[in-house]
């Protein structure tokens with residue numbers, strides 16, 4: 384008779400023998416593994432709010448110091464004219480209208496109960512304090528909105544902005560997303576980020592002193608980066624008190640400087656399986672409780688040129704789960720806490 388198997392948190396081992404049953408791993412579906420192999424954002428929000436909580440992406444009309452000439456012009460070489468905002472955003476609508484239509488769409492589609500206003504497009508702390516206040520206030524003026532997520536750059540987080548966000552945190556949930564992409568200044572220069580890794584680490588440290596929950600974004604497959612470079616970035620951000628992380632593969636968006644490089648054959652892209660292995664390696668190095676917001680960028684053929692596997696998010700997610708199961712590891716398996 385076959386040994387009964389119970390999936391125990393973080394492992395798939397026999398309750399009776401304590402050994403990993405080889406025949407079983409093949410039969411495990413992603414839905415079985417999802418809660419265990421890494422700490423998902425959905426689970427984090429469900430635990431915090433005891434409800435199905437979804438983010439509603441918003442374009443509040445900000446620009447970016449990397450586009451308007453303050454820091455640089457042209458923007459990051461991967462960023463399109465939506466400023467990394469979601470394709471579902473209708474920029475013509477006011478913040479209030481975007482929020483209300485987004486809530487109804489997401490409520491219908493996902494049976495969502497509560498919402499976070501996600502200031503996603505461009506740099507959402509890049510305006511005078513009074514403007515920020517009025518935009519954040521409008522977004523919170525809805526009975527089912529339980530907080531705000533604010534995406535920004537490290538150079539747009541001076542102490543007064545952090546103090547403002549800390550004040551909002553007294554009355555609502557605040558989640559700050561600070562883009563990094565790579566912890567190598569040579570790469571940041573190459574992709575025209577127009578900020579340094581030192582500015583990122585300084586901003587995160589000051590935000591943490593205000594007890595703000597901070598997430599960051601990394602991109603794997605940036606030009607010139609090796610596996611070692613990418614893992615070094617992961618190592619550097621693993622111990623700085625981040626609450627959450629998003630990891631994306633490099634996708635080439637239409638109408639970007641990278642689209643030109645790609646068309647001219649100057650931009651090699653990661654293969655799908657290469658990316659899966661990188662993500663698994665990264666997850667193992669991250670703290671077990673760091674919330675994983677995203678592991679694969681998704682988009683449509685209307686906006687993305689390459690790679691083709693960008694359009695197969697669920698297949699990539701399955702492969703990540705299967706690879707972790709094959710290794711018998713999970714998020715945090717190789718995490719080294721700072722002494």
Ligand code: SF4
Nearest residue numbers: 447458459462466505
């Ligand atoms: S900082 Fe953000 S909004 Fe600005 S150019 Fe880069 S990706 Fe786009």
